[in-house]
Amino acid sequence: xxxxxxxxxxxxxKEQSALEIAIRRYARYVAAVIQKTLGNAGTPQDVEELSxxxxxxxxxxxxxxxxxxxxxxxxxxxxxxxxxxxxxxxQYTEMLEENLIFDSSSPQGRLEKEERIRLVRxxxxxxxxxxxxxxxxxxFWHQPVSQIASEMExxxxxxxxxxxxxxxxxxxxxxxxxxxx
Amino acid sequence: xxxxxxxxNRAFPDELRNVEPVSVDEDAVFARTLEKLGLDAxxxxxxxxxxxxxxxxxxxxxxxxxxxxxxxKHRWMSWTGWAVAACLVVACAVSWGPWLASNLGFGTREPxxxxxxxxxxxxxxxxxxxxxxDGVFVPAEVTGHTPYPPFPTPSAGESGEISAEExxxxxxxxxxxxxxxxxxxxxxxxxxxxxxxxxxxEALECSGRTNASGxxxxxxxxxxxxxxxxxxxxxxxxxxxxxxKYDFEFVDSFLLDLASRKITSMDDSE
Numbered sequence: 001x002x003x004x005x006x007x008x009x010x011x012x013x014k015e016q017s018a019l020e021i022a023i024r025r026y027a028r029y030v031a032a033v034i035q036k037t038l039g040n041a042g043t044p045q046d047v048e049e050l051s052x053x054x055x056x057x058x059x060x061x062x063x064x065x066x067x068x069x070x071x072x073x074x075x076x077x078x079x080x081x082x083x084x085x086x087x088x089x090x091q092y093t094e095m096l097e098e099n100l101i102f103d104s105s106s107p108q109g110r111l112e113k114e115e116r117i118r119l120v121r122x123x124x125x126x127x128x129x130x131x132x133x134x135x136x137x138x139x140f141w142h143q144p145v146s147q148i149a150s151e152m153e154x155x156x157x158x159x160x161x162x163x164x165x166x167x168x169x170x171x172x173x174x175x176x177x178x179x180x181x
Numbered sequence: 182x183x184x185x186x187x188x189x190n191r192a193f194p195d196e197l198r199n200v201e202p203v204s205v206d207e208d209a210v211f212a213r214t215l216e217k218l219g220l221d222a223x224x225x226x227x228x229x230x231x232x233x234x235x236x237x238x239x240x241x242x243x244x245x246x247x248x249x250x251x252x253x254k255h256r257w258m259s260w261t262g263w264a265v266a267a268c269l270v271v272a273c274a275v276s277w278g279p280w281l282a283s284n285l286g287f288g289t290r291e292p293x294x295x296x297x298x299x300x301x302x303x304x305x306x307x308x309x310x311x312x313x314x315d316g317v318f319v320p321a322e323v324t325g326h327t328p329y330p331p332f333p334t335p336s337a338g339e340s341g342e343i344s345a346e347e348x349x350x351x352x353x354x355x356x357x358x359x360x361x362x363x364x365x366x367x368x369x370x371x372x373x374x375x376x377x378x379x380x381x382x383e384a385l386e387c388s389g390r391t392n393a394s395g396x397x398x399x400x401x402x403x404x405x406x407x408x409x410x411x412x413x414x415x416x417x418x419x420x421x422x423x424x425x426k427y428d429f430e431f432v433d434s435f436l437l438d439l440a441s442r443k444i445t446s447m448d449d450s451e
Contacts, residue, residue: 016223017253020211027210028202035203048206052213059218076197113188121192139189140196 004071011062023055026072030054030079037083039147050086054079084142116174123173127166134159135166223250343372343416345435345444346396356400357414357437357444366391371419372432374399379411379436412437413447 007025010018034050035042042050057078058071065074124132134152137143138159145163149156215222347358361369369391376385376399389399401412414435436445 016220023211024207027205027207029200031205032200032203033197036200048209048213051205051210052217055214056217073198116188117192120188136193136196140193
């Protein structure tokens with residue numbers, strides 16, 4: 001069986017057979033990512049359309065990928081971004097407070113960013129499991145409150161309360177880190 | 182995307198990795214992908230308008246000729262025969278190499294216990310008090326049967342420790358889970374694992390599977406007439422430059438009690 005590296009090399013050579021192999025291998029997974037992102041807003045045709053966009057991106061950007069790239073993960077990121085773009089115009093998302101400004105371009109800024117990533121993960125992982133799931137569904141998968149409430153069988157106000165709780169927790173963790181810096 | 186969104190995205194890469202696949206029309210995705218890229222489906226004949234060409238005042242219609250689809254011969258198909266032959270050679274070398282080498286006087290491996298002779302102090306001696314028994318212990322390398330095929334030649338340098346962490350028993354046999362802490366899959370490949378009936382010393386057939394997290398699952402089948410009571414697992418490491426496949430040094434051994442599922446690490450100094 002061809003590994004990701006072989007597929008990537010052959011796609012760089014514009015061999016269609018390699019593209020087909022990539023699609024046969026990863027289309028179901030890419031579709032799952034898109035479906036999870038779009039939720040109820042996406043039809044099967046939307047899923048197919050966005051899936052093909054992800055593989056088109058692979059074909060067109062194969063030269064830029066590293067030789068040791070994880071194609072599955074790369075396709076998932078591309079698919080998710082495509083789905084989010086498609087969804088953004090039609091959906092209301094409660095934004096997290098953006099009052100934490102830091103410079104991420106300097107070496108110091110990059111270190112701070114890595115530390116914040118760690119803090120975010122730690123803060124979210126320490127939430128109650130239901131709060132964690134609601135938080136990730138909304139802020140990672142960008143699922144609307146209505147979809148989350150429907151799939152988790154809770155009412156929308158309960159979902160919003162949990163989201164508010166998660167945001168407050170994250171805000172305190174990041175603000176505290178800012179004060180210490 | 183806001184900075185906080187980016188932080189959340191980077192903090193949870195596993196959220197993308199752990200998604201369960203769903204059914205999708207792969208043919209439709211493939212066709213749509215080709216369409217967007219302006220590519221033809223494999224084997225399709227391009228149909229175009231007829232060309233009109235003037236020739237001596239006459240208009241001749243150029244005819245399109247159907248080109249039969251080209252069969253793509255994958256490179257690997259020409260290698261299949263060689264690969265099969267190579268596998269056979271390797272299998273024969275693994276099975277017969279030790280016997281041939283020891284009988285022809287090649288190799289530098291220390292003589293096995295059968296060649297040294299039975300007696301107290303050897304790890305494979307039979308029940309204490311007996312000097313000769315009916316069951317003569319013959320180590321795997323003398324019979325020509327290697328219970329576990331050697332891994333490829335390793336790179337130099339390694340660290341970490343080996344532990345036997347779990348003994349599970351099922352209908353088909355039993356499995357012991359070895360953990361090679363702090364070692365990469367390549368480093369784990371330097372080790373050879375052999376198993377023996379702890380009482381009789383007879384070699385046991387086993388198979389192993391390595392995973393990326395540094396664990397090797399070693400499985401034994403029940404239908405081995407010589408498997409009773411306790412099994413002894415012996416782990417050796419390939420040393421030297423790999424020019425001789427008998428450059429092994431003993432590393433550790435474990436005693437597996439199949440009744441109590443207890444695993445005991447044996448001291449090498451016994």
